[in-house]
Amino acid sequence: QVQLVESGGGLVQAGGSLRLSCAASGRTFSAYAMGWFRQAPGKEREFAATISSSGERTYYAASVKGRFTISRDNAKNTVYLQMNSLKPEDTAIYYCAASQYGVPADSRAYKWWGQGTQVTVSS
Numbered sequence: 001q002v003q004l005v006e007s008g009g010g011l012v013q014a015g016g017s018l019r020l021s022c023a024a025s026g027r028t029f030s031a032y033a034m035g036w037f038r039q040a041p042g043k044e045r046e047f048a049a050t051i052s053s054s055g056e057r058t059y060y061a062a063s064v065k066g067r068f069t070i071s072r073d074n075a076k077n078t079v080y081l082q083m084n085s086l087k088p089e090d091t092a093i094y095y096c097a098a099s100q101y102g103v104p105a106d107s108r109a110y111k112w113w114g115q116g117t118q119v120t121v122s123s
Contacts, residue, residue: 002027004023004096004097005114008021011120013122017082020081020083020119022078022079022096024079025077031053033103034050034072034079035051035099035104035105037095038092038095039093039095039116040092045095047105048060048063050103051071051103055071067085081094086121088121091119092119095113
């Protein structure tokens with residue numbers, strides 16, 4: 001069992017930045033790939049970014065590539081999502097998740113999920 005708790009969401013103006021954190025507890029954090037997903041009102045949950053268990057590999061959705069950076073600190077059992085140049089369309093609930101597989105973009109590959117943190121970008 002892996003417990004995940006997100007933090008760092010909030011209200012920011014377009015063009016601003018936020019850093020999300022996801023603290024993990026339970027099983028060995030460094031054994032899992034970690035991903036960030038988001039769900040906007042009335043839309044399906046979508047992939048944003050993922051990072052391998054070691055942190056050596058990352059993969060981003062086209063919509064966030066170049067603006068968002070995923071990173072992890074295995075000593076602190078935490079994964080981060082640095083979000084820059086935020087746009088109103090980035091408004092969503094952001095979820096972190098843990099997977100036993102590579103760097104998956106498919107939400108079905110993730111077994112454990114956090115409760116989410118709200119990010120709102122005003123225009």
